[in-house]
Amino acid sequence: MTTSTFTEHAVVRPQVDEDIKDLGFGAEVARSSHQRLLNRDGTFNVVREGLDPISALSLYHWSLMISWPLFLTAITVAYIAINALFAVAFLLCGPGALQATTAIPEGSTFARAFFFSVQSFATIGYGHIVPVGLAANLLVTIEALINIVGVALATGLVFARFSRPMAKIIYSDNAIVAPYRNVTALEFRIANQRSSQIIEIEAKVILSKIESVGGVTARKFYELKLERSRVTFFALSWTIVHPIIPTSPLYGLSEEDLLTADAEIMILLTGTDETSSQIVHSRSSYKANEVIWNAKFSNIFMRTRDGGVIGMDVSRINDIERQTRM
Template identity: 45%
Template structure:
């Protein structure tokens, strides 16, 4: 075997070499980290400390990248708290500052101020509750300006969230080492999780592991040769294959070899979103425990009669069977 995998790999000091391709993780992470470099959801398994909170805070990016559920919950909380604060301020000014001319006036001054704030914030203006006095009207002016700015900002962020293309690619939960053209191949499948069309899709697969070279333990990165690096259209599913021939760094490796060397397969996918005409990216990875030797993927295609449209069953994306 071209590479000698040591049983005491995690106890031996790691020597960082200049020629090691670390993909930007840095020699310390590439040479010493025993954690997964890239999580399956595409997030990096590293963190930065020492930055001032305000320096590192990027509210706009946070609001864009959070889930819709969290985003809408924050908006609802902001709307409620804003009206509570202004409602309390109106209540502090006294009952004579807010006159309720309805047939059944609100007895609670706090509730009266809250509902008046809601009407002012949303520019409803029923007219049954109206401000009296200079100070109260100044507070109404401040809330009107505040609501105008907040509404404009929220509208812009919502538009940006809708206008920002995000790839939702579903990767198979496992990868397989299966027969491929009289040899074996490392394979995994993926499918577009949205109804939009992706074109000019490209894939890169990097194989990283610890190896012993010249008496030192280093992490090596190898870009794997793929059967097909790019596809023009991505209407159904794509099985990405790395042929394991004599030139492959996976040649003659066993499941035990992958575990001992702390191997990881890093995947980077790029594509053009046809709707937005913008490039989107997604990432994932596989560890040895997520790789199945002696298995192959089951057919993802649904049976079709002559003249029927070809379709796939995404529920079978990760389904495997013995070879």
């Protein structure tokens, strides 16, 4: 059954208590924004200006949220910058601040000061160069203190990043409107990208669309009731299904209606990471142009020769099959 059958019945609007106000985006944003509210990667598409840059900056949370390549790059840049700063400081102490105990090849004085700083910072201490004078020894003392604090902070951040569980959920590229038990249903498919297991995973799906209420255009939010909102084990994939029945906010709407209403389907997943026993979250969304009508998901399960199911091919999670309009 396709969208053409929706108009055969009177449209029954959802219950008033299903009308969610604004989800925390604020009435002004909900009323006037025509942009995507929730990006596909789960970040919010809002901007906050006027904050004090100092008070708003949280290096700790930034260090936890960035990717591993960026985190390691930041640590490397900070390490080089600190040693370069101390190298300049040693040079400012004068040409006799760093003395060689053995004959060393001629080279750049900055390079010699830089690598002495690296040796001091890492407590390597080859002994080829020694600080001479009060100023140079004070710099070594300060550098040793920064080394103790810096190593402790870097170790703590690395531990926090490893101990912080994060859900890595694969969402199908598109949601679909597909035939489902003599009606139609909105569906999308998810899978766990990590080898760790998530248990007791729960899904909440919310429809956002622009409506005209009393002659005033406003964005309204409706929670979509799911065929199954929770699964105990998330070992393979999960096709999340919202049956489009007369009580559904999608009932009677066509693909053109959703595009005109700037509809957005927002998803929140919550589950328990089995390894750490901590709660993990994942968010994503589909805009109206990312919903494919008259289609169904392809079978991604793999079977043995005797017909037994042995697993699934995650690379096919986005595969769909077009259906003939009825």
